[in-house]
Each structure stands twice: as structure tokens, then as C-alpha cells.
Amino acid sequence: MAPRVLISDSLSPAAVAIFTERGVEVDVKPGLDKDELARIIGDYDGLAIRSATKVTAKLLESATRLKVVGRAGIGVDNVDIPAATAKGVIVMNTPFGNSITTAEHAIALMFAVAREIPAADASTQAGKWEKNRFMGVEITGKTLGVIGCGNIGAIVADRALGLKMRVIAFDPFLSPERALDLGVEKVELDDLLARADFITLHTPMTAQTRNILSAENLAKTKKCVRIVNCARGGLVDEVALRAALDSGHVAGAGFDVFTAEPAKENPLFGHPNVVCTPHLGAATNEAQENVALQVAEQMSDYLIRGAITNAINFPSITAEEAPKLKPFVALAERLGSFAGQLTDTDIKEVRITYEGAVAGLKIKALTAAAIAGLLRPALQDVNVVSAPIVAKERGIVVEETTRAAEGDYESLITVTVITDEQERSVSGTAFHDGKPRFVSIKGIKVDAEFGPSMIYVTNEDKPGFIGRFASLLGNAGVNIATFALGRDAQGGSAIALVEVDGDVPAAVLEQIPALPGVKQAKALRF
Template sequence: MAPKVLVSDALSPAAVQIFKDNGIEVDFRPELGKDKDALAAAIGAYDGLAIRSATKVTEKLLESATNLKVVARAGIGVDNVDIPAASKKGVIVMNTPFGNMITTAEHAIAMMFAVARQLPEASASTHAGKWEKSKFMGVELTNKVLGVIGAGNIGGIVCDRANGLKMKVIAYDPFLSQERADKIGVTKVELDELLAKADFITLHVPLTDKTRNILSAENIAKTKKGVRIINCARGGLVDEAALAEALKSGHVAGAALDVFEVEPAKDSPVFGLPNVVCTPHLGASTSEAQENVALQVAEQMSAYLNSGEVTNALNMPSVTAEEAKIMGPWVKLAENLGSFIGQVTDEVIETVNITFNGYASELNTKALEAAVIAGIMQASNPDVNMVSAPVIAKERGMKISKTTEDATGSFDGYIKLDIQTVEKYRTIAGTVFSDGKPRFIQIKGITIDAEVGEHMLYTTNTDTPGILGKLGSMLGEHGENIANFTLGREKAGGEAIAVTLLDTPLKASTADALKETKLFRQVRPLVFNV
């Protein structure tokens, strides 16, 4: 029997035809996306569900989806899909993360032109029958310095277009290698240098704890007077209240925002200010982008339903059903090892070598490698998954190698990471115990046995009496409850490390207090997906 797919949102006829050409039985019923009861009544008959943003794939809907194997979103955002609930049901969730890159980059360029020449205000004035030629004095883009925060897929396209406009492009991106920077024609800089030099600043990073309010009041104050700011990435990257004050004072000459802290944006501090261009999250809104993601979603779903091929999955590794039962704990270990490296490393990672020892070498090492790289990159970009991470890592010049070897030492098998930045070398190893739980067994060459949990604290210090007692007492004084504690040292008087499993996230005030003691070289709160 041919697989059946329901299209519950508006997809192009060409996408529907792709399903048919691949032998998929398809029902095109876009009205169901807005009628949750009717969708719940119909969904039980389908193997696949193709959606855009109108359809809400909730836990309740999934209860009715007795045959559903895959949900695929034509676009990158999957806020309308309950991914944990889908995972529990064994339903794969896919998206199409690369279909709207050009469209979003072009919108950023368009917004830059608009704010440089005050086009919306000049247009409104002229429509009103005024002829205020002297009022709208703009600036040229040629020879201006464009500061790009985030030089990944979309940011890289913006850099390319800006070079064509004869701008001087500088970029801040912790994962940008020199090789990649040379390829896209930009000068790598640190954030403070970008803020000080840029005539225009455009943002192209995801919203994470590290990037939230990256243009805060403090950082906006570091910018060149007369700077113009463009944000077509994510709301929350720019402190809108601080931006409004900088616009009123004249420190910022103009701003162009396609995204806002709260959407739909009904009342932003920047609304009504002169030379502020605002659009309602139109970054992906072109007919070409909408067509591209629709065609991609049809191709991906057809490949999975016909052959089991998995592309751009957000909630599973690229492994067969037979492998999944065995691979699960090892995939989680690989992701956690990568996540540790990503969270403790601030510099650009140039090389990653992954050693699969013993039993681990007999598994699907390609999937384990993808899990490692995803773990590393998710520290700065939570949207990365096992499929997209290797592609993005390669684009950014990260060199990845792997080694397989027979079992050595005390374990039947383990995974070890060795990473190199410009200045530092780091290593970590882990294994899966018989209880199916990942363990860290070595950090920086120091043997340990650390259970991996959601909230952890990693500290390093010189091995001297009293430090560990101080660590424990300070955690207690700040109300931090220790669930488990592991320590190790290089040698007496040498480097020592401690890995502490906590019941709750480490408070920022606790981390600050530990740092202020000057007893610890590193104080790193860690969060793991367990």
C-alpha cells in the first residue's frame, strides 16, 4: 500500500506533484490547518503530515495520529510542533533550514538601503503631497564599514552582497575560521572592535543566552556615533528600549527591524521614531523562498517514506530502526561530550579529532560523529541538529577527523574528543555504563568518573589544601544542592578539576562569588540535554 501524506497548509501545486511522482498518495486540504478538530478527526489515516505555520501539531493531535511517521515543516521554525511529544510517539520532525537563506539576506540588504536613504519616510512624505527634498539627506553605502554579527549561512550571503556594494566588511563570529573569512571576503574582528568601527551593523545569529541583548545599552554605547543598526534575525538580539534612547539622543542615526522582542509587535519603544524602518517579520516572505521550502519538504518526506532516508530531522539521528535501540545511549554520550567542549571553549575551534575505541568503533560512527559536532555547535546555536551541524561546521572551516581503534584500557569502548583552537588544546572522553547512562571518564587527561546530568558545574584549580572544601561550603551558602561530585588531579600540587552535578541551574551570583575568590582558573556552569 502506498504511503499517504496530508498537506494541511498551503503548499504549491509543484510540491503536491512531487509527492505523486514519488508514488505517494497525497491529500491537499489546506483548510484543515485552521480547524484543529477536523484535523484530529482526519489525521489517523496518514503516514505523513506536511505543514507550514498554521497547523499546530500538539500532543493532543498526536494522540489521534495513530499511523503518523513524519511531520515536515516547510520552513525553519517549528514552534508549532510539540517535538518532545512527537519523539515519544516515534514521529520524526523535519524542517527545511536552508530554503530561505537568500531571501532573508536580501531583506537585510534592502533594509540597509532603506535606512541609509530614509526611503519609507521620504515615500510617505511625497505621497502626502509634500516635496521635502532637503529633509531626507542620506548616506552612501560605498566604502562604509559593515559590521556583520554572525557570518553563518545567511550572514555569509550578506557579506557577499555587501562586498559587491564595495563596502568594507568586518565580521564577529566565534565559529568563523580564518579560511572561511578569507573565502567570503571579510576581516575577522572581536565584538568590541566591530562596535567601534562599523558604520552599519547587521545581525545574523540565533537567539541564545549568549546572544540575547548582544546589542545592549552598554554595547550600543560602544558603537560609532551615527551608526545604523539592522536586525532581520531574531527579536531579543537588540535591547529595543536602549536602542530607542540611542536613537533619541542621536548616537544611533537609524535602525531597521524586521523582528521584535514580542511578536506580533503592537507597541515597541522604537515605533514612531524618525528614521526607523519596521517590517512585520518578512525575512522569508518571497514567492521564491516559499516555493523552495515547499519543494524541499516534499522531496524529504518522499525519500523518508519510500526508503527510510532521513534529512534535516530535528529529533533523531540518521540511523536505521535496528541501530537506534543500541545507538541511543551512545548518541547521547557523543552529544554530551561535544556539548561539554562547546560550553567550555570560547575560541574558534579549528580541528576536532574523534576517537572511537572498542565497542564504539563497531557502531554507526557517522551518526556518532554528527552527534558530537551538533553538541559542540549547539552551545552557540540551539537550532543546529545532527543533519545540519556537519554542513555548517565544514562551511566554517572546522576540520573534523575520526579514528577507530581496538579496545584498550579498562572499558569495552569509549569515545574521546581532541580539539584544537588557535591557542588551546582540549580533550574529553566518555563511555556508556551497563545501566545505559553516559559517563565522563577523562577530562584534560585526568581520570574521573562523572555522571552526566542536566545541571553541572566544572571548575579547575591548582591542587592545594582547602579549595574543594571552600567550593562545597560556598555552594551550600548560596543554596546550591549537590547531587554528585567527582574530582581528579594531574599530580600532587598540579592541575585539579572538579565536576559537580547540581539539582538546579547554578545561579549567576554563585558563579560570580566563586570567581571572586581567585581560587579557581575556570568556573563553568554547564547544561546538558539528558
Template sequence: MAPRVLVSDALSESAVQIFRDRGIDVDFQPKLGKDKDKLAEIIGQYDGLAIRSATKVTEKIIAAATNLKVIARAGIGVDNVDIPAASKKGIIVMNTPFGNSITTAEHAIAMMFAVARQIPEANASTHAGKWEKAKFMGVELFNKTLGVIGAGNIGGIVCDRAVGLKMKVIAYDPFLSEERAKQLGVTKVELDELLARADFITLHVPMTDKTRNILSRENLAKTKKGVRIVNCARGGLIDEDALAEMLTAGHIAGAALDVFAVEPATESPLFNLPNVVCTPHLGASTTEAQENVALQVAEQMSDYLLTGAVQNALNMPSVTAEEAAVMGPWIALAKHLGTFAGQLTEEPIRAINVLYDGTAAEMNLKALDCAVISGVMKFSNPDVNMVSAPIVARERGIQISTTHQEKSGSFAGYIKITIVTDKRERSLAGTVFSDGKPRFIQIKGINIDAEIGEHMLYTTNEDVPGIIGLLGMTMGKNGVNIANFTLGRSGSGEEAIALLYLDEAIDPKVVDTLNQTGMFRQVRPLKFEIA
């Protein structure tokens, strides 16, 4: 019996035809996604669900999806899918992460031209029968300095286009290697230098705790007078109130925004300012981009339903059904090791080296590699998954190397990762015990035995008396319960580490309190995704 797929949002006829051509029984109902009750009523009949943004795949819909095997989003954003609920039920969630890249980059360049030459205002004036030639004095892009915040996939395309326009391009991206910067023809700088030098600033970073409000009032004040700012990435990256004030005061010459902190944006302090260009989140809105992601999603779903091949999955590795049963805990361990290293590493990563020992060396190393890389990259790019992570790493010039060896120690097998930057090498190792639970067994060459929890705290210090008491007392005074407490040291009086498994996320104020004692070299809260 042929697999059945429901298309509940507007997808091109070409994409729907791909399903038919490959023997899939496709039901094309492009308006159904807006009727959640009807969708819940019929979803149990289908093996696959193809959507865009209108369909909300809630926990209720997933509960009713008794036969559903795959949900595929034509586009990158999956905020409209309850991924944890889908994962729990064994439903794969896919997206198409790179189909919109060129379109979004081109929109950023178009917005830059628009704000530089005041095209929208001049257009409105001319349509009104005015001829205000002297009013609309613009600036050239040629020979201007463009500051690119975030030089990943889309940001890298913007860099390439800007170099072609003969702009001087500088980029701030903690994960951009010098080699990749040279390939792009840009100069890598720190954020403060970019703010001080750039004539134009364009943002191309995801929304994370580190990037939220990256152009804060304080950082906007550091910009060069007369700067023009473009944001086609995510709302919330800029303090919109501060931006409006500085535009009105004349410190910032202009701004062009495709995204806003609250969307749909029906009101904003930026609206109606003469030096601001606004569009309604059009970054991915081209015929080519919409067609590309539609065709891609049809191919991916067909491949999975007919052959079991998995592409661009957000909640599972690219492994066979037979491998998944054995590899599940090891994939979790690989992700945890990468996540640990990614949260500790703030400078550009040059290389990720992975060693597989014993039992681990006998598994699907490609899938384990992807798990490690996705863990490392997750905190700089929340949209990354096990399929896209190697692509993102390659774009940033990160070298990936793996080695495997026969059993060499007391464990049946283990995974060790080493992160290489210009400043240091950082190594972590872990294993899976017989109970199927991953454990950290070594940090910076120091042997430990640490259970892994969702919320953890990592500290390093000189091995002196009083550290255990200080940590325990500080946690107790602030109402933080310690589920597990692991210690290790390289030698008496030498470097010591502590890894605390906490019942809840630690308040930044508690971290500040520990740092202010002067007893610690490093105090770092950690967060892990625990299935």
C-alpha cells in the same frame, strides 16, 4: 498500499504534485491547520503531515496520530511542533533549514539601503503631495564599514553581497575561522572592536543564552556615533528600549528591524520614530523562498516514506533501521562528547578530529561524525541538526577528520574527540557500557568514569587539599543536590578535574561564588540532552 500525507497549511500546487507524481496519496487541506480539533480527529489516518507555521502540532495532536511517521515543516522554525512528544512516539520531525537563506540575506541588504536613504519616509512624504528633497539627506553604503554579527549561512551571504557593494566588512563570530573569513573577504574582529568601528551593524545569529540582548544598552553605548543597525535575524537580540532612546538622542542615526522581541508586534517604543524602518517579519517572504521550501519538503517526505531515506531530521540520525537499534547509545555518546566540547570552547574552532576504537569503529561512522559535529555546534546554532551540522561546519572553515582503529585498551570500544583552535587542543573520550549507558572516560588526558546527566558542573584546579569539601559545602549551602561526583588528576599536585552530576541547573551566582574563591582555574556549568 500507498502512504497517505496530509498537507494542512498552504503549500504550492507544484509541491502537492510532487507527492502525486511519486505515488503518494496526498490530501491537500490548506485551512485545516487552524482547526486543531478537526486535525486531532483525522490525523490518525495519515503517515505524513506537511505543515508551515499555522498548524500547531501539539502533544494532543501527536497522541492522536496513531499512524504518523513523519512531520515535515516547510521552513526552518519548528516552534509549532512538540518535538519531544514526536520523538517519544517515534515520529521523525524534518525541516528545510537552508531554503530561506538568500531571501533573508537580501532582505537585510534591502533594509540597509532603506535606512541609509530614508526610503520609507521619503515615499510617504511624496505620496502626501510634498516635495521635501532637502529633508531626506542619506548616506552611501560605498566605502562604509559594515559590522556583521554572526557569519554563518545567512550572515555569510550578507558578507558576500556587502563586499560586492564595496563596503569594508568586519565580522564578529566566535566560530568563524580565519580561513573562512578570507574566503568571504572580511576581517574577523572581537565584538567591542566591531561596535566601535562599524558604520552599519547587521545581526545574523540565532537566539541563545549567549546572544540574547547581544546589543544591550551597554553595548549600544559602545557603538560609533551615527551608526545604523539592521536586525533581520531574531527578536530579543537588541534592547529595544535602549535602542529607541539612543535613536531619539541622535547617537544612533537609524535602525531597520524585521523582527521584534514580542511578535506580532502591535506596539513598540521604536514605532513612529522617523529614523526607524519596520517590517513584519518578512525575511523569508519571497515567492522563490516559499516555493523552494515547499518543493524541498515534498521531496524529503516522499523519500522517507518510499525509501526510508532521512534528510534534515531534527530528532534522529541518518541511519538505517537495522543500524539504529545498535547505534542509538553510541550516537547519544557522540552528541554528548560534542556538546561537552562545544560548551567549553569559546574561540574559533579550526578542526574536529574524531577517533573511533574497537566496537565503535565498526559502526556507521558518518552518522557518528554528524552526531559529534551537531553536539559541538549546538550551542552556537540551536537550529543545527545531524544533517545540517557538517554543512555549518564547512561554511565556517572547520576541518573534520576521522580515524578508526582496532581495540587498543581495556574498553571494547570508545570514541575520542579532539577540538583544535588557534590557542589549544582539547580532548574528550567516552564509551558505552553493557547497560547501554554512555560514560565519559577521559578529559584532557585524565582518566575518569563519569555518568552523564542533564545538568553537570565541570571544574579544573591545582591538585591541592580542600577542593572536594569546598565543592560539597558550596553546593549544600545553595541547595544544589549532587547526584554523582567524579574526580580525576594527572598526578599528585598537578592538574585535577571534577565532574558533578546535579539534580537541577546550577544558579550562575553559585558559579560566581566558586570563582571568587580563587581555587579554580575553570568552573563551567554544562547541559546535556538526555533522552
């Protein structure tokens, strides 16, 4: 059955064409109220939105089929990311589709503020001809302070350098090498505030960046600084900025975003040196087309091919990587599940080792699958998307190691689980048929495929065990599908992995430990 996507906000018709070409059924229903959206969302595998639709935890409760939410744009403030993650829903955005448009808008606002263009336009069209009233400043030779020098900030910096400005940048994640490539000077925030003639913000909204231009930091700025914000409302304390404008410390401001939107009223409104626009950063024909195409392509690639691009809550996986990853995702999940079904005490640490060719794949996705399998026996609602966060919340240390192949297998994954009482390791591989298999348990070699219903037995390697065990199952009417054995030494510790048809009756499972030499018996489901 073809996957179905709902477009619940206004998107370019080009998005519909992309979905249809890729084999995805699509319905376009913009403007639905939240109750109507909740009523129909259960019929869809994907939801394509802009900023109007609110993807809340309550909506996600009704989204029983939903696999992916695609935001045509950068900000995902209207999506409950933790709730989506807990439900296993991938959340994607399109961080590059409107980058140039937003950067150009910041430059446009900088010019508008520098030359008081909106006020001069209104005055002129009113017939006043106040030529001496509007005395602007040149941009050439001035210092531009860029707060947040990521994708958009870097474009703004490039344009500013073309305008013969000096550019300084504050961004904790900007490397010295990247700053050199961009032609900007990397500085600390206080240095930027003290030196910049213009300040432009291009950082996401986080706990660290909220009110980054607070009253305290505004007081540190150069007198007659001009401030532009095309990023996120709330990065600047608007009340404090109004006071700085009123006092003349800040000469002007250009704002496209506000703490509360739609902004019907705001402390900045009405000031003669403030230029405001209604969140137009992405409002060009080119940008709208770009983000619509991008979100449709990304969602289609995920729903049809398993590729994950620009996901907020999961590692990216290319269309080329997806088929190679698929058997190893299944293997990692089953290895984790095996360990989880055998672990009754609190898990302290998980070590996952990737050997050989698998070490060159996207191991973050494989680790997420292994952790999901490990935790699911105790936490039924955990999934591949939510597993890393759930593990972190529970204080479980997850360690990943990659290395070249050292044994008989082209690829090998080993999951080691450490509790207060013991350390247990299980290894597996996926051959060219794509079927995951056990190759080692607790250091004992074994060759067994994963079956839907299995019995795991540890015992002493003594004659008669196999016959007694098989007879017990046969007498109970339990049919054996496969029977795999392993031991560490003759007469030492042994294991048996037995696939059976159907569930193992509890009464039968209780009898197995009574057989001579048996140490443990556990029913497993995969």
C-alpha cells in the same frame, strides 16, 4: 500502504506534485483550528507546515502515526522539539530554500534606512517635495558588522563586499579559514559594536543570543550606527533600541522581525528613522517555491526511503546511506537491547566500538539505535530519536570508537555497558543477508541470530547440561527453534543462546537456575 501527509499551512502546489510523484498520499487542509487538527492528525505519517500551525505536545499526543514534521522554512519556533523528540518524530526544516531572499531583504532594508526611502516616498507622494529634509549616507566604504555568519550571514557579507563595504563578523563558530574564504574579518562582539557603521543580525534565537543587542551592548555601538534585523525577534532589546533612537545614538533601524508577532504594536513603531516590514524575509515567489519543493522532497525521501535531511533532532542520512545503514541499525538496537535486558543496576557508561566497513557509516544514527535498545527495557517510551537526550539527562556517558577491521568480520559492532557492579560486552555483525547476529558475548565466541523469544544461560562447561536443559524445556512443552553454544575454554565458563517458540513460562525460567552448573538464566525478547 502508502504513507500519508497532511499539509496544514499554505504551501506551493508544487509540494503536492512532489509528494504525489514520490508515491505519498497528501491532503491539503490549511487553516484548521487546533481541535480539528488534533482530531485528524492520527491518520497521518507526516505533517508539512509553515509558521501558522503550532505543533504542541498536546497535538503530538494525538499523532499516533506521525513520523515526521516538515517545516517549509528555517525557524521551528512553532514546533515543540523536545516533545517531538520524545515521541520519536523527526523534525526537519529547509534552511537553504529562502536564504538568498532573506539576505536580499536585509540588504534592501539597509539601503532603505541609509537613504530614508519609505519616509521620503510618503512625503513625496503627499506633495511636500522635502528635498533638503532627507539627507542619507552612502554605503560604499562603510563597515558592516555581521552578527552570525552562517548561511544567510555569509550571503549578506558577499553582497556587501560587492557594494564595496568593509565586512567584519562576530560568530563563535566561524573558523579563521572560512572567514578568509568569505573575505571578512572575524572579530569579537565588543570590537564589532565599536567599529560597525551598520549592524545586521543573522543568528538563531538561543539563550546566548537573546537580547544580544541589549541596552548595555547598544551603548557600546558607534554613534549614528544603523541596525537591521531580518533574523529573529528578541535578538534586540526593542525598548532599549527605541531609547537609543530617540537620543540619536542610533541613527536608524530596519526590522522585519519582532519579539511579538503579528506585531500590532511595538516600541519601534512610529519612529521616523525606523523602517518596518511584516516578516517578509522569505516572501518572494522563488523562495516560497523553493521551500515547498525542498520540504516535500525531504519528507518523501524519509517516508519512502529512510533518508533524513536537515533534521533538527537526528543525524542526517542520505538516500544512498539508508539501505546500507538499515541492517546495522537493527543490529545496534538489538545489541543494546540484549545488554539492557541483562542490566538491573544503574548504567554509568556505554562504550560502542565500530570496526571495519561499518565504521565508515553514519555512526551517530547507529549509536542512537544502540542506546534506544539499551534503555527501552527500563524506559518503555524511549526511541531512536530521543535516546541520546534521555541518556544525557540520566548522566550516562556514551563513548564511540571507530577502527579498522581486526578480526574475522567485515563489520563488527561491540556494545560495552559499565555499571558499579560489572562490565558486560556483546558483539555482533550483519552478513550480506542483512540479518543481525551475535558473534561474541563477554568475550566468548557464539554464532546466533536474534529471535523474537530467547533464553540466555550462563553455566559451567560440564557434561550433561545440554540434555538436562533441553529436557526441562521439552517437558514443559517449550519448543526449541535454534540452540547456540559458546565457551571460553574446556571446562570453563559457557553460554547458551536458545531461541524458542512463544514466550517462556515464568515457572520454567525459575527452574533453569536449579540445574547443576547453571549460574544465570534470563528470558529475552527482541
